[in-house]
Amino acid sequence: MKKAVLYINQFFGQIGGEDKADFEPEIRTEENGVSQALNAALKDIEVTHTIICGDNYMGSRQEEALAFVTGQLEKIDFDVVIAGPAFQAGRYGNACGIVCKTVQDKFGKPAITSMHEENPGVDLFRNDVIIMKGGKSAAAMKKDIAKMADYLNRKLAGETMGCADDEGYFGRGLRHQVWPQGEAPASKRVIDMLLKKLHGEPFVTELPIPKSDRVPIAAPVKDLSHAKVAIVTSGGVVPVDNPDRIQSASATRWGRYDINGMERLESGVFKTIHAGYDPAVCDANPNVCVPVDAMRDMEKKGKIGELHHYFYSTVGTGTTQAEATRMGNEIASKLKEEQVDAVLLVST
DSSP states (O other): OEEEEEEEETTTTTSOSGGGTTOOOEEEOSOOHHHHHHHHHOSSEEEEEEEEEOHHHHHHSHHHHHHHHHHHHTTSOOSEEEEOOOTTOHHHHHHHHHHHHHHHHHHOOOEEEEEOTTOHHHHHHTTTSEEEEOOSSGGGHHHHHHHHHHHHHHHHTTOOOOOHHHHTBOOOSOOOOOOOSSOOOHHHHHHHHHHHHHTTOOOOOSSOOOOOOOOOOOOOOSOGGGOEEEEEESBOEEETTOTTOOOSSSOOOOEEEEOTTOSSOOBTTEEEOOSSSOOHHHHHOGGGTSOHHHHHHHHHTTSSSEEEEEEEEOBOTTOOHHHHHHHHHHHHHHHHHTTOOEEEEEOO
């Protein structure tokens, strides 16, 4: 019987939600919901240990968290590490990715995770780690676990594995020479594809070229002391009545809010509607997310020319790349109209 170690965050470890996101890592031997589901789907593989770590702890104290993970793995016998599934949760995806990569680099043993295609962890770690294509939320838990388990059952049994598309994981940019059995020669296949392309018919290329979505770095502002600076945030800070009805997750809307004459954002006047972090601190002092107070101070000292009369806000958690691109273009267009020279982009 081969042995697996599971890595999960504080939520799926049943420690708590955002209020426990700083939970220090610990290792347990008792089963939890995720390990039970995995053990039911795995064959000749058993999850013997679970490492639980808060998403914020991994994000802010990564070296310490990874030192704990590797230190614990050195003490036990294991054959594979399973992380997640992470669904669309960005911090969780980053944690699962870095844990899997660290395990592979340090121990030379396989590691696997699962994420939704919009999880930023996919782009960060797809070239290094097997990341199964997963669902958007925990509603897909059963299916995502089944996919990981099926892959591991066959992989650790020594079966010959197919390509990324066949196996259901994100391509890693690796190319292998393959001799297809029973297929037409390459010369005929390429002519068939060319004819389909010329006739506007669907076809699948045998040599996909990944699209690279790169945004060039903007030129530096020559003189901030004469620049109009705007604040843009994905932290979900809005007036308390949320007039634009911005969603707390998977946002499709953004808002523009007047701060002309304000020295700071006041609690009870502004709040956050973001579902991806504990709102208590921001609600008590919205300036920790939208630093109007600090920018006013810089304005008075002549470090910036002026603070723009409006700040712009939306929510980043769960927001798709397509919606983020659209909203970003809309906000940028408005900022250009208002002759803003520079933007302070505040995240969470």
